[in-house]
Amino acid sequence: MATAWGRLSTSSGLIMAHGDLSLARRLRHLRSISARNLVNPAGRALLDSYFTLHLWHDSHILPEFYTSEVIRDSLNPTWCSLDFGLMPDNLDTSVSRLVVRVYGGRGDRFSALIEWDVHLDGLRYVGPQIRADAPNSIVFGMTDGYYGTLSNRKKLADRTQGSLQVDENIVRTSYSVFSLIRLHTAQRAIKQTQATVKRVHRDIEERLRSKASHILMLKDREQLQIGISMLHSELKRQRQALEKQTDLLLHTQMELAHRAEELEKKRECLKQEWETVQKKRRKQEDKRSMLQKTNAQLTVRRRQIFSELAFIYPIAANDNEEHFICHIKLPNSDNFQAKDEASVSGALGFTAHLVCMVTLFLHVPLRYPVLHRGSKSRIRDDITDKLTDKDREFPLYAKGNERFHFDYGVYLLNKNIAQLRYYCSLNTPDLRRTLYNLRDLLESKLGVPASRLRPSVPRGSSVASPESGGGARQHVLSISAPLGVNGEKEGGTSGSATAAAATPPKEVGPRHGGVDQDFHGSRQTLG
Numbered sequence: 001m002a003t004a005w006g007r008l009s010t011s012s013g014l015i016m017a018h019g020d021l022s023l024a025r026r027l028r029h030l031r032s033i034s035a036r037n038l039v040n041p042a043g044r045a046l047l048d049s050y051f052t053l054h055l056w057h058d059s060h061i062l063p064e065f066y067t068s069e070v071i072r073d074s075l076n077p078t079w080c081s082l083d084f085g086l087m088p089d090n091l092d093t094s095v096s097r098l099v100v101r102v103y104g105g106r107g108d109r110f111s112a113l114i115e116w117d118v119h120l121d122g123l124r125y126v127g128p129q130i131r132a133d134a135p136n137s138i139v140f141g142m143t144d145g146y147y148g149t150l151s152n153r154k155k156l157a158d159r160t161q162g163s164l165q166v167d168e169n170i171v172r173t174s175y176s177v178f179s180l181i182r183l184h185t186a187q188r189a190i191k192q193t194q195a196t197v198k199r200v201h202r203d204i205e206e207r208l209r210s211k212a213s214h215i216l217m218l219k220d221r222e223q224l225q226i227g228i229s230m231l232h233s234e235l236k237r238q239r240q241a242l243e244k245q246t247d248l249l250l251h252t253q254m255e256l257a258h259r260a261e262e263l264e265k266k267r268e269c270l271k272q273e274w275e276t277v278q279k280k281r282r283k284q285e286d287k288r289s290m291l292q293k294t295n296a297q298l299t300v301r302r303r304q305i306f307s308e309l310a311f312i313y314p315i316a317a318n319d320n321e322e323h324f325i326c327h328i329k330l331p332n333s334d335n336f337q338a339k340d341e342a343s344v345s346g347a348l349g350f351t352a353h354l355v356c357m358v359t360l361f362l363h364v365p366l367r368y369p370v371l372h373r374g375s376k377s378r379i380r381d382d383i384t385d386k387l388t389d390k391d392r393e394f395p396l397y398a399k400g401n402e403r404f405h406f407d408y409g410v411y412l413l414n415k416n417i418a419q420l421r422y423y424c425s426l427n428t429p430d431l432r433r434t435l436y437n438l439r440d441l442l443e444s445k446l447g448v449p450a451s452r453l454r455p456s457v458p459r460g461s462s463v464a465s466p467e468s469g470g471g472a473r474q475h476v477l478s479i480s481a482p483l484g485v486n487g488e489k490e491g492g493t494s495g496s497a498t499a500a501a502a503t504p505p506k507e508v509g510p511r512h513g514g515v516d517q518d519f520h521g522s523r524q525t526l527g
Contacts, residue, residue, distance in 0.1 A: 025120040025142060028093035032141035033068070034078040035102050038113060039135050046073040047104040049113070054099040055092075061099050065091055078130065081141075096120045100138055114138060123147035303447035305361050310448045313354045315439040323435035325350045333410045333432040336398070345375040345397035348410065351434060352377040352396055355416055358446070364423050368412040379412045410434070417441070 033051055040047050049071050052064035066087055071077035084093070102114040114136050123140055126148045130139050140147045175183070208215065317323045323330060330347035352370045359366050371378040377396045381387060394409030395401045417437050418428040424445035428437055442448045 024096065025123065025147075026094050026096050027091075027098060027120070028084075029142050030082060030120070030140060031143060032079065032081045033100065034076075034130050034139045034141070034146075035114070036076050036130070036137050036139060037135045038075045038077070038102070038104060040075070040104065041111075041113075045075075047075060047113075048072050048106055048110075049074070049077050049102060049104040050110075051079065051100060051102045054101065055095060056097055056099070064101075102136075102138065120147075124149065299447075302361055306358070306442060306446040307448050309354060309357050310442055313350050315435050315442070317436070317439075321436075323433075323439065325354070325435055330435050333407070333414060333434060336407070336410070341398045342375070345399065348396040348413070349373070349375040349377045351438065352379070352413060354438065355413065355420070358420060358441075359416075362420070362423065364420065366416045367419055368416055370413070370416070379409045379416075381408075381412060421445075 035049065035051070038047055038049060050068045052068070053066040054064050055062045066082065068079040071079060084091075097117070097119050100114070100116045100118055101112055103110040104113045105111055116138055118138075118140070120140070124147060125144075126139065126146050128145050130141075130146055137148060313325055314327075315323060315325050316327075325347050328343050328347040328350065330344065330351065336344060349372070353372045355366075356370050356372055367383065369380045369382070371380065371393065375397055378393045379396060380392050381394065382392060384392075394405050394412060396406070396409050396413060398406045411431075414431045414434055414437070417434065418431055421428050421437060421441050424441060426441060426445060430437075
């Protein structure tokens with residue numbers, strides 16, 4: 001441990017420098033601490049460093065009472081000024097001896113580099129600025145400048161050229177004549193005062209011995225008076241505390257009473273609101289019951305309407321799976337070649353009108369609107385952006401029209417049927433089977449009763465009459481009611497249905513004679 005003492009001796013004598021006769025320096029005079037020329041034991045160039053301050057107590061070093069901030073990458077750190085506000089309140093700042101420890105390292109690994117036992121009275125003035133010193137040296141900043149140990153003799157000699165050097169043992173600070181006179185006068189006054197004090201002590205002791213009993217009584221009375229005074233003070237303090245507690249109790253009681261009134265008002269409001277809610281709940285239950293009854297009536301009415309539609313436009317099939325509507329044969333869309341154009345147009349007109357009626361009662365807007373004109377019905381394509389406004393209508397009859405426009409109109413009608421099936425949670429594996437898909441929709445999802453079905457058409461007949469199938473078996477339908485409240489399907493939307501039916505299945509194209517397969521590429525050239 002290095003020790004900074006009051007004087008630095010050399011082989012030739014003592015060097016007297018600035019601060020030898022200055023006032024005593026204490027911890028409260030310390031402003032800052034700096035280190036110069038730190039030596040890195042690991043051999044690296046730069047270090048992270050900080051310092052701690054300790055006090056002595058019974059020849060033991062106490063734990064640090066101050067820890068500085070860490071200075072990064074420096075061998076000459078200058079730490080911030082000491083903040084006595086961060087030090088313990090009971091710290092004795094009048095001490096002149098303390099221990100300074102400087103730690104250096106990297107990251108979170110630090111080791112002690114310097115430990116100095118410093119007597120602040122023994123520090124020597126080094127100048128108004130911090131200057132380079134010997135390796136591992138510490139500079140202390142005081143109120144009047146910077147102090148250190150000046151262990152570097154060469155620099156000390158440079159700063160004290162021309163100073164007188166004498167033997168350390170014989171150096172004394174001399175007194176002036178005026179100082180000697182004042183000392184002599186003070187010594188005489190001290191001796192006279194001491195003699196007076198002794199004389200007064202003897203007089204007091206004599207009086208005490210003569211009045212010991214009286215003094216004891218006075219002592220007891222004074223003690224009792226002091227006790228009574230303390231009791232009066234305590235009584236006064238307790239009364240004041242009791243008054244404060246009483247005032248607080250009254251204030252709390254008033255607040256509680258006010259809160260009780262507010263709670264009572266809110267309880268009444270809550271009771272009224274609860275009664276209102278109960279009334280609204282009963283009304284809501286009544287309306288729900290009415291809604292359920294209305295929905296049930298609506299479902300029954302829809303079934304009746306769809307049954308009447310099935311009666312008006314009966315769809316039947318023969319043993320060859322050929323389908324007829326109103327006893328008019330409508331082949332699949334890929335078998336329109338070399339067919340009777342008049343019968344096909346009439347069947348398509350019936351089918352288009354039936355689709356329009358189903359759409360109307362289901363409240364589902366069609367993706368491709370149908371213009372019903374009997375056997376001269378047409379269908380619009382308002383989705384394809386390549387078409388002009390005058391070319392958006394396509395015929396559902398072949399006479400007097402290009403074959404491609406007619407096929408495309410039938411394709412759009414099949415797409416509408418697929419949309420309705422998707423709305424009712426039915427898949428459409430084959431888009432070309434127009435009447436089969438529509439008949440399956442009526443049977444499985446729209447609640448058409450079996451009594452409304454027409455007899456199936458015998459094998460080989462192209463047009464069936466009501467009398468021809470009197471002995472034939474009727475198709476028995478299994479009807480379910482998939483419609484929810486207000487006639488809407490539970491779990492499906494018409495928008496997603498049209499999106500699913502917009503693209504024909506991959507297996508439809510080859511069996512359709514190439515018509516459906518070419519629709520996507522041909523839309524750009526229509527019109």
